[in-house]
Amino acid sequence: MTDAKRKAHYARGPLFAVAPMIDWTDRRCRFFHRLLAPDALLYTEMIVADAVLHGDRERLLGFDSEEHPLALQLGGSDPAKLAEAARIAEGFGYDEINLNVGCPSDRVQSGAFGACLMLQPALVGECLSAMRQAVSIPVTVKCRIGVDDQDPEAALDALADAAVEAGVSAIWVHARKAWLQGLSPKENRDIPPLDYSRVVRLKARLPDMFIGLNGGLTSVRMAAEHLKGLDGVMMGRGAYGNPSDLAEVGPLIYDRPPAEVDYPALLQRMADYAGAHMARGGRLSQVTRHMVGLFQGQPGARRWRQILSERAVRPDATPDLLLEAFSYVSLTGTPTETAA
Numbered sequence: 001m002t003d004a005k006r007k008a009h010y011a012r013g014p015l016f017a018v019a020p021m022i023d024w025t026d027r028r029c030r031f032f033h034r035l036l037a038p039d040a041l042l043y044t045e046m047i048v049a050d051a052v053l054h055g056d057r058e059r060l061l062g063f064d065s066e067e068h069p070l071a072l073q074l075g076g077s078d079p080a081k082l083a084e085a086a087r088i089a090e091g092f093g094y095d096e097i098n099l100n101v102g103c104p105s106d107r108v109q110s111g112a113f114g115a116c117l118m119l120q121p122a123l124v125g126e127c128l129s130a131m132r133q134a135v136s137i138p139v140t141v142k143c144r145i146g147v148d149d150q151d152p153e154a155a156l157d158a159l160a161d162a163a164v165e166a167g168v169s170a171i172w173v174h175a176r177k178a179w180l181q182g183l184s185p186k187e188n189r190d191i192p193p194l195d196y197s198r199v200v201r202l203k204a205r206l207p208d209m210f211i212g213l214n215g216g217l218t219s220v221r222m223a224a225e226h227l228k229g230l231d232g233v234m235m236g237r238g239a240y241g242n243p244s245d246l247a248e249v250g251p252l253i254y255d256r257p258p259a260e261v262d263y264p265a266l267l268q269r270m271a272d273y274a275g276a277h278m279a280r281g282g283r284l285s286q287v288t289r290h291m292v293g294l295f296q297g298q299p300g301a302r303r304w305r306q307i308l309s310e311r312a313v314r315p316d317a318t319p320d321l322l323l324e325a326f327s328y329v330s331l332t333g334t335p336t337e338t339a340a
């Protein structure tokens with residue numbers, strides 16, 4: 001194993017990532033996001049280590065080569081199982097394995113992983129260390145700043161120290177606590193207050209470690225502004241809801257020259273992709289559901305949304321629906337809030 005491989009995308013400077021999101025960042029979504037943001041690091045949905053060990057691996061782990069660089073996020077708290085799942089995933093060609101220490105859902109709590117692991121930094125260290133020994137690609141962690149009544153200063157430092165000790169390549173921090181009792185997972189992404197300064201303090205304390213910020217970054221421009229003093233920014237809902245904004249990643253994060261998105265070519269590519277997906281037994285709506293927000297703010301966006309939402313689910317729907325829906329969109333206008 002070489003150090004270069006270990007560091008890979010983390011050695012290249014500032015990094016923009018699209019966050020792992022269960023039910024959202026599946027392979028269809030990632031293929032689509034990749035066309036808009038060639039440089040972004042993409043994450044899978046969280047996949048539980050047990051599922052990798054015992055489930056249908058091709059269905060759970062399969063992806064298209066276009067999705068690189070691609071990180072698999074694992075959920076679990078058993079070092080041996082996580083190590084084995086990481087090893088299997090490396091065989092599939094992933095570029096990174098990430099451990100979820102941020103997800104507060106009940107299902108996850110009952111399995112003793114996700115955000116409640118903030119309470120067990122030593123166990124997180126063991127998990128990460130076992131994963132790191134099993135693979136030669138980067139192993140990383142995504143965590144919160146604490147849970148419940150934990151002091152975020154001590155809680156995040158303890159977690160980060162365990163991760164550093166285990167040899168991770170990056171620590172991504174969703175800059176708010178998770179409250180394990182009384183809030184739904186959705187509320188836990190909005191209600192506990194954001195504290196970006198806590199993440200900046202972590203970076204000051206660990207200047208040699210890659211520290212990435214996540215949470216409440218609603219546009220690529222806002223993400224770029226928060227990159228100062230940090231190593232990476234990660235956007236979740238903002239990227240999913242308004243995917244055209246991902247075209248700003250090149251110019252605003254990676255200093256690439258601004259380029260207009262060639263939407264007709266993009267949609268043709270997605271139609272071809274959808275055709276191939278359907279030929280394998282998939283449904284059109286599994287592809288188009290991730291594209292509904294594409295023309296947000298442009299004249300015709302409402303019609304686009306309506307056609308995709310209502311007609312892509314019909315059994316006789318074909319990929320041409322994408323091109324038909326696009327014919328109602330006018331790209332000449334400046335995005336407006338009220339555009340139809």
Ligand SMILES: Cc1cc2nc3c(=O)[nH]c(=O)nc-3n(C[C@H](O)[C@H](O)[C@H](O)COP(=O)(O)O)c2cc1C
Pocket residue numbers: 019020021022023024045046073100101102103142174189214215216217234235236237238
């Ligand atoms: C639908 C949905 C599913 C999510 N699933 C995961 C997940 O699988 N793993 C994870 O670490 N975070 C998950 N998250 C949290 C996001 O990765 C991210 O931390 C959170 O949404 C805050 O970032 P944002 O404000 O940019 O959306 C999910 C968020 C959403 C909206």
